[in-house]
Amino acid sequence: MAALFGGRRRWRSSQCFHVWSRQLTGKYDYDLVVVGGGSGGLACSKEAAQAGQRVAVLDYVEPSVQGTKWGLGGTCVNVGCIPKKLMHQAALLGTAVKDAKKYGWQISGPVCHDWATMAEAVQNHVRSLNWGHRVQLQDKKVKYLNLKGSLMDEHTVKGLTKAGKETILTAKNIVIATGGRPKYPTNIQGAIEHGITSDDIFWLKKSPGKTLVVGASYVALECAGFLTGIGLDTTVMARSIALRGFDQQMAGLVTDYMEEYGTKFAWKCVPKRVDKLSSGALQVTWTDTRTGNEHKDTYDTVLWAVGRAPETKALGLDRLGVQLNKETGKIVVGTDESTSVPNIYAFGDIGEGRPELTPTAIKAGKLLARRLAGHSTELMNYDNVPTTVFTPLEYGCVGLSEEEAEKRLGKDGIEVYHAFYKPLEFTVAERDASQCYLKVVCERGGDMKILGLHFTGPNAGEVTQGFALGFQCGATYSHLSQTVGIHPTSAEEMTKVNITKRSGLDATVTGC
Amino acid sequence: MAQRLLVRRIWTVSVKDIRRFPAPAAATAASSCFSTSLQPAATRVSFLAPSRALPRSLPHASRREVSFNVQDHEDFTERVINSELPVLIDFHAQWCGPCKILGPRLEKAVAKQKGRVAMAKVDIDDHTDLAIEYGVSAVPTVIAMRGGDVVDHFVGIKDDDELDSFVSKIIGQ
Numbered sequence: 001m002a003a004l005f006g007g008r009r010r011w012r013s014s015q016c017f018h019v020w021s022r023q024l025t026g027k028y029d030y031d032l033v034v035v036g037g038g039s040g041g042l043a044c045s046k047e048a049a050q051a052g053q054r055v056a057v058l059d060y061v062e063p064s065v066q067g068t069k070w071g072l073g074g075t076c077v078n079v080g081c082i083p084k085k086l087m088h089q090a091a092l093l094g095t096a097v098k099d100a101k102k103y104g105w106q107i108s109g110p111v112c113h114d115w116a117t118m119a120e121a122v123q124n125h126v127r128s129l130n131w132g133h134r135v136q137l138q139d140k141k142v143k144y145l146n147l148k149g150s151l152m153d154e155h156t157v158k159g160l161t162k163a164g165k166e167t168i169l170t171a172k173n174i175v176i177a178t179g180g181r182p183k184y185p186t187n188i189q190g191a192i193e194h195g196i197t198s199d200d201i202f203w204l205k206k207s208p209g210k211t212l213v214v215g216a217s218y219v220a221l222e223c224a225g226f227l228t229g230i231g232l233d234t235t236v237m238a239r240s241i242a243l244r245g246f247d248q249q250m251a252g253l254v255t256d257y258m259e260e261y262g263t264k265f266a267w268k269c270v271p272k273r274v275d276k277l278s279s280g281a282l283q284v285t286w287t288d289t290r291t292g293n294e295h296k297d298t299y300d301t302v303l304w305a306v307g308r309a310p311e312t313k314a315l316g317l318d319r320l321g322v323q324l325n326k327e328t329g330k331i332v333v334g335t336d337e338s339t340s341v342p343n344i345y346a347f348g349d350i351g352e353g354r355p356e357l358t359p360t361a362i363k364a365g366k367l368l369a370r371r372l373a374g375h376s377t378e379l380m381n382y383d384n385v386p387t388t389v390f391t392p393l394e395y396g397c398v399g400l401s402e403e404e405a406e407k408r409l410g411k412d413g414i415e416v417y418h419a420f421y422k423p424l425e426f427t428v429a430e431r432d433a434s435q436c437y438l439k440v441v442c443e444r445g446g447d448m449k450i451l452g453l454h455f456t457g458p459n460a461g462e463v464t465q466g467f468a469l470g471f472q473c474g475a476t477y478s479h480l481s482q483t484v485g486i487h488p489t490s491a492e493e494m495t496k497v498n499i500t501k502r503s504g505l506d507a508t509v510t511g512c
Numbered sequence: 513m514a515q516r517l518l519v520r521r522i523w524t525v526s527v528k529d530i531r532r533f534p535a536p537a538a539a540t541a542a543s544s545c546f547s548t549s550l551q552p553a554a555t556r557v558s559f560l561a562p563s564r565a566l567p568r569s570l571p572h573a574s575r576r577e578v579s580f581n582v583q584d585h586e587d588f589t590e591r592v593i594n595s596e597l598p599v600l601i602d603f604h605a606q607w608c609g610p611c612k613i614l615g616p617r618l619e620k621a622v623a624k625q626k627g628r629v630a631m632a633k634v635d636i637d638d639h640t641d642l643a644i645e646y647g648v649s650a651v652p653t654v655i656a657m658r659g660g661d662v663v664d665h666f667v668g669i670k671d672d673d674e675l676d677s678f679v680s681k682i683i684g685q
Contacts, residue, residue, distance in 0.1 A: 071637075123607075124606065125607065127605070127606070127607040127637065128605070128607045128608065130637075131605065131637065131640075131651075134640060134644070135644075135649045138644055139649075
């Protein structure tokens with residue numbers, strides 16, 4: 001009897017709670033407010049609107065130190081993937097023009113590159129994408145606000161205009177997708193006043209001229225790569241290793257190729273100060289950590305590519321108790337992109353431990369939107385994410401690096417198949433292909449499951465995408481060798497790979 | 513897609529705006545129905561001079577440039593919505609290649625009409641809200657207005673002959 005009575009009361013109070021919470025939901029301006037209109041934020045807000053939610057997205061670009069600003073779309077569209085790939089293409093075309101003569105093209109005299117023409121074309125394309133995103137938000141019925149968002153409490157977002165005018169929005173759920181910005185070094189005199197970052201390089205109206213790129217991340221190498229490719233005197237200054245986190249053998253091939261093709265490298269060097277000379281040029285003083293000696297040289301531009309910092313400072317997260325990682329400053333997130341505060345979520349570059357990639361942000365954003373609308377419970381799978389570094393010799397990979405595989409299974413637990421190959425296009429062009437290479441890291445014994453695929457060569461991104469599907473399906477070495485290659489391509493060498501590192505045999509592919 | 517969006521937008525806008533006459537219920541279909549259904553609305557705008565007679569002295573004769581860049585929303589209201597002349601609105605963008613081709617052609621077609629039609633140029637990056645309000649998605653988009661009502665539109669490039677007939681139709685009605 002008592003149990004029955006208790007049960008009924010519980011039922012009634014849960015009914016009351018539902019009514020109460022429904023009233024609360026009705027009180028919110030929006031079902032979802034997304035702070036950040038980049039790859040992740042836009043995907044999430046559009047998907048949520050499509051799922052029937054009332055959504056608003058806030059996007060705001062704080063100008064860079066040098067004053068550069070841009071429109072809707074986030075890092076990828078404005079100061080990342082898109083302009084980077086276009087300028088990389090410009091550089092590749094420069095190499096192609098040189099090769100063209102060998103293929104019979106009658107090109108009289110040297111071919112020069114005009115930065116202003118390229119920059120205008122790239123910037124125009126980016127602007128068309130800003131507009132396209134704006135139209136898409138309108139079409140999908142997402143409210144767009146060009147305001148700097150910050151969180152007042154778990155259900156309130158404040159938006160500020162540049163002039164400081166406030167708009168308050170209430171929301172059932174809040175998603176933070178504000179991404180990151182390039183870091184400036186803090187202990188180098190003149191770094192901030194005289195240097196630029198990736199935020200600025202794509203928006204320069206005039207050529208950067210002789211450039212020093214400080215850093216050896218993919219941002220540094222990709223920028224240095226296309227600057228060299230368009231004919232500029234470019235130096236990369238690296239404190240220690242290149243492409244930290246990536247397979248180091250592959251990283252070495254990438255930088256070797258760049259060195260051969262004209263990019264200068266100052267390994268194990270650290271800048272000390274940057275001074276502006278009366279001529280307007282920048283004088284950089286640096287220390288060679290191997291010898292301890294100091295050196296000086298002048299450049300027209302100094303590009304800092306020393307890491308990216310998450311955009312969390314202005315969000316008011318500490319006030320709400322949203323947990324941040326002490327070292328990186330990124331938001332600590334669960335497998336469902338939740339933060340330490342119940343209805344606040346975060347994903348994309350801002351999430352701790354997440355890949356800083358557009359496709360993962362987009363996918364995670366869409367899945368999150370579906371979960372918040374109650375349409376799905378599917379979580380984002382961050383495994384098996386393929387990626388490509390768009391250096392002059394492109395490097396594509398999916399899965400584990402050889403070092404990581406070795407760490408997990410031991411040297412005896414893995415078998416690495418590898419090959420040095422020569423793209424057919426390089427032959428007539430008489431180009432050196434010493435760094436064109438691929439390797440497949442497999443489990444040794446058993447099914448020989450593929451743990452990681454690595455490829456350097458032209459169109460590495462296009463090549464790797466296809467193999468990523470196989471990887472996702474759990475491909476084994478025998479699946480790979482059963483796959484017939486397409487001839488003549490560079491990608492087919494992946495299906496033909498049969499020499500192991502263990503054998504010590506020459507891995508150079510001979511003719512077909 | 514852009515056409516349907518445009519129709520929807522104009523429908524929404526014309527219902528919202530008290531100065532405009534409500535479009536007949538049929539104005540939700542494809543663009544071919546679009547122009548005919550708005551005819552009744554256009555004929556109700558009686559103060560517009562017919563094509564042959566050019567109004568000589570009008571109260572708002574102070575700014576009679578045939579082709580101008582829209583400065584802001586008030587400027588648009590004054591010089592486009594409240595214009596006695598039919599107006600072509602050229603929605604364009606700096607980053608749009610085809611816009612650079614269509615622009616001069618439009619100027620030529622408008623100049624041929626010797627003051628019987630005006631042209632307002634709207635840069636969609638400078639006036640994003642205005643462009644969104646009029647349902648512009650792709651550029652170039654040209655919208656023709658008479659007496660504050662949208663009477664016709666097209667998206668993309670047209671050649672000189674097509675433009676001449678488009679403009680004549682706007683004035684002739």
